[in-house]
């Protein structure tokens with residue numbers, strides 16, 4: 001069963017501490033509800049993803065039983081509402097990401113399932129492919145030089161981040177979250193995702 005905790009860093013205002021608690025409680029409620037629902041369904045089951053890959057009940061359980069949501073007040077880089085560690089299945093997520101998505105119908109389910117898909121092999125395969133593409137891009141930019149200044153490296157990285165391909169893992173996780181929600185008849189997300197979470201070519 002997935003689990004949820006929070007981290008209160010020094011210097012946070014009482015309002016933010018309260019919001020972290022709220023985000024933690026809503027994620028915990030989802031984990032209880034969805035865990036009970038899926039636990040009551042006959043196995044094996046599979047959920048097809050739009051790219052032809054599938055989520056199997058075995059893989060879901062592998063992720064779900066290790067998944068931990070750590071709700072924090074810290075800000076992440078531009079466009080990021082958290083960070084997911086594939087190996088440990090730790091989702092470090094900002095309270096405002098949970099509450100922001102949760103303000104939309106189906107949004108809490110959507111963001112929680114998005115993190116589940118990050119933890120699956122299908123989601124991580126997209127992430128690895130992106131990084132392979134990034135390394136190819138970097139190599140092409142580097143040309144015959146063996147190394148570049150930190151400034152040039154940063155410029156290439158930011159250029160690459162502007163490419164739609166780099167958002168594909170987020171997009172894949174969004175599509176996967178919708179597929180899982182649909183399969184289990186959870187409320188569909190009614191919102192237009194922002195923050196660079198849904199652009200690129202997969203949905204076109």
Ligand SMILES: [Zn+2]
Nearest residue numbers: 114118170173
């Ligand atoms: Zn994500």
